Amino acid sequence: MDKRAVYIHNGKPMHRSEFETWIENQVFSELDKFIKTDDTLAVAVSGGKDSTFLLDMVHTWNELKNRSPISAIIIDEGICGYREFTIKFLKDFCEQKKIKLYFASFEKETGATLDKIIEKRDANKLTNTxxxxxxxxxxxxxxxxRTARKVGATKLLVGHNLDDEVQTLLMNLFVGNVGQASRKGELAGVIKHVDFVVRFKPLIWLPEKAIATYALLNYPEIPTHECPYLRESLRQTMRKMTNDLEVQWPGFRQKVMRTYVEKMLPKLGKKIPCGKLLKCEVCSEPASQKICKPCELKQKLNLKL
Ligand code: SF4
Known part of the structure; x- marks a missing residue:
């Protein structure tokens, strides 16, 4: 057996099988904690390392428990030079694992790919809006x-890791979005509504580096293309900032997340009640305002309603 260390956790070097057992157990225990016997599961996938890892873990756990099959859902935004590669990878991955893969696309929904929507936005001088x-x-x-609901899922699992969650938390706090920030945690944004499928994030305690290591060892064929719009997002700046802080203060992300979820959130949650979900007046989907954000965007950007 190869005894070379592949990952260091809390100062302890781990060789491959030790590392894989550790990380798999981390995910399995989250699934044990939050999935009910009668839950039907769908996993949101993008073809990147986090969601592929999550899909693989959920699939394995599901088979070990002898549960009814899971589904995977991919959304094709229509981002040229990026999404076509991850879709191809996922089709092969799901075929190999015998997981049913469902598709939905921006083009079918709005009449335009994301690339075209961005062109329209810029032409309408709404770039800064x-x-x-x-x-x-x-x-x-x-x-x-909508797709999760159509396939009968009662929980939609998403692959946000610890780094993503800390970045999102800080971004929300920086722009004063306290309502969003108060809905962090594994079962984030839980608002009871007949048409809203509960989202579950089983990876929020795992650092991106741990997942990337597992993915590199187990799915080396994952495409490495980056979304071309990523560089203009605030998230990129936040990623750099939190990475720097992690180097200066090892364990920074874990401490931020633990303090937030375990100490601040219970107090914050009582002060900021989750808003009621409404029905969008245009499409009847769940919405926090009278008109949901996608319908507002369709109207403002002249897209198919
Ligand atoms: S980086 Fe932005 S535009 Fe690209 S896939 Fe992610 S959310 Fe969409």
């Missing part, structure tokens, strides 16, 4: 929820 990731995120969450 709607960031690329804001548009992308709004349609993606919308389509994920």
């Amino acid at each position: 709607y960031g690329s990731c804001t548009i992308c995120g709004a349609f993606r969450r919308y389509l994920l929820n």
Whole structure:
């Protein structure tokens, strides 16, 4: 057996099988904690390392428990030079593991790919009003929820890791979005609504580096292309900032997340009640305002309603 260390956790070097057992157990115990016997599971996938790892873990856990099959859902935003590679990878991965893969696309929903939507936004001088990731995120969450509901899922699992969660938390606090920040944690954004599928994030305690190591060892064929819109997002700046802080204060992210979820969130949650979800007046999907964000974007950017 190869005894070379592949990952260091809390100062302890781990060789490959020790590392894989550790990380798999971390995910399995989150699944044990939050999945009910009668839950039907769908995993949101992008073809990147985090969601592929999550899909693999959930699939394995599900088979060990002898549960009914899971589904995978991918949203094709229509980002040229990026998404076509991850879709191809996922099709092969799901075929090999015998996981049913469902698709939804921006083009089918709005009549335009994300690339075209961004062109329209710029032509309408709305570049500073709607960031690329804001548009992308709004349609993606919308389509994920609708597709998860259509396939009968009671929980939609998403692959946000510890680094993502700390970045999002700080971004929300920086821009004063306390309502969003108060909905962190494994079962984030839980608002009871008949049409809203509960989201579950089993990877929020795992550092990106640990998942990337596992992915490199087990799925070396994952495409490494980056979304071209990533560089204009605030997240990139936040990623750099939190990476620097982690180097200066090892364990910074874990401490921020633990303090937030375990100490601040219970107090914050009582002060900021989760808003009620409404039905969008245009499409009837769950919405926090009278008109949901995707319908607002469709109207403002002249897209198919
Ligand atoms: S980086 Fe932004 S535009 Fe690209 S896939 Fe992510 S959210 Fe969408």
